[in-house]
Amino acid sequence: MSTNPATSTAITPDETIVKKKLGVGFWLCVTWLGLMAFIALFTPLLPLKSPTQNFLDPANGRPPYSPSWKHWFGSDKDARDVFARTLHGARISLTVGFAAITAGFLVGGTVGVISGYFKGWIDRISSFVFIVLLSFPSLVLAILLTSLIERSLLTISLVLGLLSIAPVGRLARAATLQFADREFVLAARQIGATNRRIIIKEILPNVAIPMSSLALLGMAVAVVAEGGLSFLGLSVEKGITWGGLIQLGSESSKTLEEAPWIAFFPILMLFLTVLSLNFAGDRVRNYFDVKETTL
Template sequence: MPETSTAASAEDVPVPQAATRRNRARTPLGWWLSWTWLGAVVLAAVLAPLLPLWDPAVPDYENVFGGITPQHWLGGDTLGRDTFSRVVYGARTSLLVGICAVGLGAIVGGTLGMLAGYFGGRTERVLALVTDIVLAFPGLVLMIAIVAILGANLTNLILGLAVLSVPTFIRLTRAATLVATQREFVLAARAYGSRPLRIIAREIAPNVVLPVAAVAFIMVGTFIVVEGSLSFLGLGIPPPTPSWGGMIAAGRTELIDYPHISLFPAAVMFLTVLSINYIGERTRKLFEFRESNL
């Protein structure tokens, strides 16, 4: 008996220490810095019309290739437009594209994925076939085709990116649904005689939201980069509407003499996407840790 109690107490010692280390590691400095930067970008984008900014679309030929001054914090672009103002308004465009495209894809793909995972059979096979076809098609080629056929504008860009995100959310929610359907509360709801749609809405959907939200957060950053790439190629948001990719493209011919024209929007895009990816990855790991303890 004494040996057993000694062994048990020795085994119990590392547990609270490990828990303490995990608690300290849950909120690193990068987490707060990422949220601070992302919050500042979102706040500036939302309040842009109310801020005392220069008109981002009106040229100022006295400020062409202008440097950093108290009036123009980030200088001027090739037409003299205020770079800081265009970066702020470009955040509105990039965030709108990323959030709306991912949100639309998550709603459509999440709904179809839950239906496929719960009902299975022919519904699952058809959705799996459609998903494989879309994933097999190069995403950039599909976006170029959509823009070429429908035209380059904000609505078509959002719809095209949403179509690309639907297969990812179908697979994710289908896998999460297959796991959730084996849980006791779902089996109890079935035994109680609840309708399938009621079970999906009230029992399965709340358990699918967290993994979908973590992946969706990361995809917002991915789509911001995609929007910037398309705008850089001239297939994104048409001028004079400011976008980070369009600003980078506008200054590519002046990189040697006036690098600030492309450097500042590229830096803001990099920091924003880095913050989004960091937060999304931490959220995903936190969800996986909680799932392992269930």
């Protein structure tokens, strides 16, 4: 019994494992997002011009002033500094986007995973609720709600969060369903793991990857939605947002023609941020897309 062909064999030298790379594009996006997050967090502390002060300059004639050394992004009709206002706008836009998707994940993600795992009546009820939520045209619902309530940072975030519950929940449920019947879950049950442990240790690590990429994409959607709402004058009442700035800059075709910078810079920031979120989300998904088979 000294030699045992079955157990003494098996291992050959480890094959060279090639690390997947996220790529330069991803890191550029992350840098941009980091910069935006920094700006959003610390705007009041930055040496910026006041976003509300009117920098009237009689020598330059009537505002709006075009971009110059003094006003990098130019000024609006009331001679306010577009650069300072754009950076201040990041604050509300990003906070709303982040808060909305967090709320969506907390509620939608939890409900989705639980209904996908336990199935049965829980699943039937939650799926019905999701379908009802998805059946409302979300923009109309958002407009309705925001026109009825007091529009603060919190309420706007909650409204957008409410809207993201159903899509997030559906994806979480689908991703969970895909893994709940896999044999490794069965294997966990037969070694005595509790449902709670199975959800946390076996299901979540698998569901987290598609979800994290969705979180980035979802945040992009929320940022755009907030922009849309404020463009309609239905976002946070007191405060500067990108949507509000864009709306101001495109009040009339005349403003757009004569002072395009007022709308252009907020649009550019919004565009770059949303692009970064989408691109990063996509890369994250690819990166974690492990091969499950070597056969």
